Amino acid sequence: MPRRSESVCSVPECYFSVGVRARQRRAVDSWAISYYRCNWMKILVIGGGGREHALVWKLRQSPRVSKLWCSPGNGGIARDAECLPVNPQDVAALAALAEQLAADLTVVGPELPLVLGVADEFSRRGLRIAGPSKLAGELEGSKVYAKQFAERHGIPTAGVYGVHDSPGGAYSALCAVDWPVAIKADGLCAGKGVLVTASPDEATAFIERLMEKREFGEAGCRVLLEEALEGEELSYIVLTDGQDILPLAPARDHKRAFDGNQGPNTGGMGAYSSHDLLAPDLEQTILETIVRPAVRGMAGEGRPYKGFLYFGLMLTVDGPKLLEFNCRMGDPEAQAILAQMDFDLAEALEAVASGSLAKIRAARNHGASVCIVMASKGYPSNFETGRRIEGLSAAESLEGVRVFHAGTKREGENYYTSSGRVLGITASAESLDAAVHRAYEAVEKIWFEGAHFRNDIGRQGVAGIRAAGD
Ligand code: AMP
Ligand code: GLY
Numbered sequence: 001m002p003r004r005s006e007s008v009c010s011v012p013e014c015y016f017s018v019g020v021r022a023r024q025r026r027a028v029d030s031w032a033i034s035y036y037r038c039n040w041m042k043i044l045v046i047g048g049g050g051r052e053h054a055l056v057w058k059l060r061q062s063p064r065v066s067k068l069w070c071s072p073g074n075g076g077i078a079r080d081a082e083c084l085p086v087n088p089q090d091v092a093a094l095a096a097l098a099e100q101l102a103a104d105l106t107v108v109g110p111e112l113p114l115v116l117g118v119a120d121e122f123s124r125r126g127l128r129i130a131g132p133s134k135l136a137g138e139l140e141g142s143k144v145y146a147k148q149f150a151e152r153h154g155i156p157t158a159g160v161y162g163v164h165d166s167p168g169g170a171y172s173a174l175c176a177v178d179w180p181v182a183i184k185a186d187g188l189c190a191g192k193g194v195l196v197t198a199s200p201d202e203a204t205a206f207i208e209r210l211m212e213k214r215e216f217g218e219a220g221c222r223v224l225l226e227e228a229l230e231g232e233e234l235s236y237i238v239l240t241d242g243q244d245i246l247p248l249a250p251a252r253d254h255k256r257a258f259d260g261n262q263g264p265n266t267g268g269m270g271a272y273s274s275h276d277l278l279a280p281d282l283e284q285t286i287l288e289t290i291v292r293p294a295v296r297g298m299a300g301e302g303r304p305y306k307g308f309l310y311f312g313l314m315l316t317v318d319g320p321k322l323l324e325f326n327c328r329m330g331d332p333e334a335q336a337i338l339a340q341m342d343f344d345l346a347e348a349l350e351a352v353a354s355g356s357l358a359k360i361r362a363a364r365n366h367g368a369s370v371c372i373v374m375a376s377k378g379y380p381s382n383f384e385t386g387r388r389i390e391g392l393s394a395a396e397s398l399e400g401v402r403v404f405h406a407g408t409k410r411e412g413e414n415y416y417t418s419s420g421r422v423l424g425i426t427a428s429a430e431s432l433d434a435a436v437h438r439a440y441e442a443v444e445k446i447w448f449e450g451a452h453f454r455n456d457i458g459r460q461g462v463a464g465i466r467a468a469g470d
C-alpha cells in the first residue's frame with residue numbers, strides 16, 4: 001500500500017521518469033512541489049466501513065492531498081487517516097467538524113447522512129462537499145419517488161403493480177400480480193427492505209412485518225409492488241456534477257450470504273470489476289437510456305445531482321433495466337472499482353463539488369479486481385464480535401493484495417472484529433481468474449474465530465467470460 005508523509009508533498013512518478021539532467025530535474029521538482037503546495041487539499045471522509053477505507057486508500061495516492069481525516073473511521077482506516085468519532089447521523093456535528101478542521105473537501109461514503117441532508121448543511125455554511133442534496137438523495141431515500149422519476153423520464157425499469165399506504169390495500173393487491181413479485185419498502189431499511197418472492201405466504205408475511213409490525217418504522221409504511229425482472233445484475237456507478245458524467249468501472253456484487261447465491265440477502269459478500277465485464281455497445285446503451293436521462297432529469301426537476309450515483313441494473317433479454325438508484329458507491333463494489341480506477345480521485349471529487357467535471361478524464365486499469373468479504377459468524381443475523389484477527393500482514397504482503405477494514409477495532413498491535421462485515425480482501429491482476437485466485441490465497445492467510453466468507457466470488461464471472469469467448 002503506498003505510504004505518504006502528510007507533511008511533505010509527494011510528486012507523481014512521471015516527474016522522475018523523464019531523463020533530464022540533475023539541474024533540470026531539480027527545477028521540475030521544485031515547480032511540481034510549488035504547484036502541488038498551492039493546490040494541496042485537506043479532505044474529510046465520512047463513514048467507517050470497507051468502502052470508506054478504499055476511498056481513503058485511493059485518495060492517499062493523490063499528490064494533491066496533504067491531509068486526510070475519516071469520521072468515524074475504524075481500526076484499519078486509522079493507519080491511513082486520522083479518525084475522529086462523530087455520529088454520522090448528526091449532520092450539524094459533521095459540518096461543525098469540517099469547519100473546525102478547515103477541510104477543503106468532504107466526501108460522504110454512506111447514504112444516511114446524505115438522505116438526512118448533510119450536503120445541504122455544508123452548503124449553508126459555505127463548505128465544499130461531494131455529495132447530493134437531501135432532495136437529490138431521494139433517489140435512494142424513497143423507492144416510490146425513484147420509480148415515478150424513472151417513469152417520468154422514460155428510463156427502462158420494472159413495471160409497477162401499485163403503491164400502497166395501507167396493509168389492507170397491499171394484501172389485496174397481491175391477488176392481481178404475476179408471480180414472482182418484488183415488494184419494496186419506500187424508505188431506507190439498511191438493505192433489508194426488498195423481497196422478491198413467488199410465494200403469496202412469504203409476500204403477506206413481509207408486508208405484515210413492514211406495515212403492521214413496523215420493523216423498519218416509518219420506512220415501511222408505504223410499499224411498492226413491482227414486476228420481478230430476470231437476468232444478471234450489474235452495479236454501474238458514475239460521478240456527476242449535475243451536468244457532466246464520469247463513468248466508473250462497472251462491477252458485480254454478490255448479495256446472498258452463501259455460495260451459489262443461497263441464503264439471506266446481505267450488504268454484499270464480495271464484488272468484482274474487470275475490463276471485459278461489459279461490452280462497449282451495452283455500456284453505451286446504459287449511458288444513453290438510463291444514466292444520461294437520469295442526470296438530465298434531476299437537473300430538469302430542479303434537483304441537480306452531485307456526487308456518486310449508483311444504478312442497480314438488471315441485464316434482461318429486453319435490454320438493461322433499472323432496479324434501483326443509490327446516492328453513493330456500493331459496498332463492496334467500491335473496493336473493486338477503486339482498485340480499477342486509474343485517475344486522481346481527489347481531483348475528480350473536487351471537480352464534482354465545483355461543477356467542473358468536464359475537465360477530468362477517466363481511465364480504468366486493464367485486468368480485474370475482486371473483493372472478498374470476510375464476515376463475523378452469524379452475519380447478516382445476530383453476529384459475534386471481539387474476535388482477534390490473525391494473518392493480516394501475511395495477506396497484505398502478497399502482490400496486488402490490499403486488505404480493506406470494514407468492522408475492526410485496534411487494541412495495541414492487534415485488530416479485533418467489531419461488526420458484521422469485517423474485512424474486504426481485495427486483489428488485482430491481469431485477468432479476473434488471476435485476481436480471484438490471488439484474493440483467495442490472501443483470504444486463506446487470515447483467521448478469526450467463526451470467520452465466514454463465500455467461496456465463489458467472481459467465479460461465475462470467470463465462467464461467464466469464458467463462455468462468452470467460446
Ligand atoms: P434494491 O434495494 O431495490 O436494490 O433491491 C435489492 C435487491 O433486490 C436487488 O439487488 C435485486 O437483487 C433484487 N431486486 C430488486 N428489485 C427487483 C426486481 N424488480 N426484480 C428482481 N429483483 C429485484
Ligand atoms: N452492495 C450493494 C450496496 O452497497 O447497495
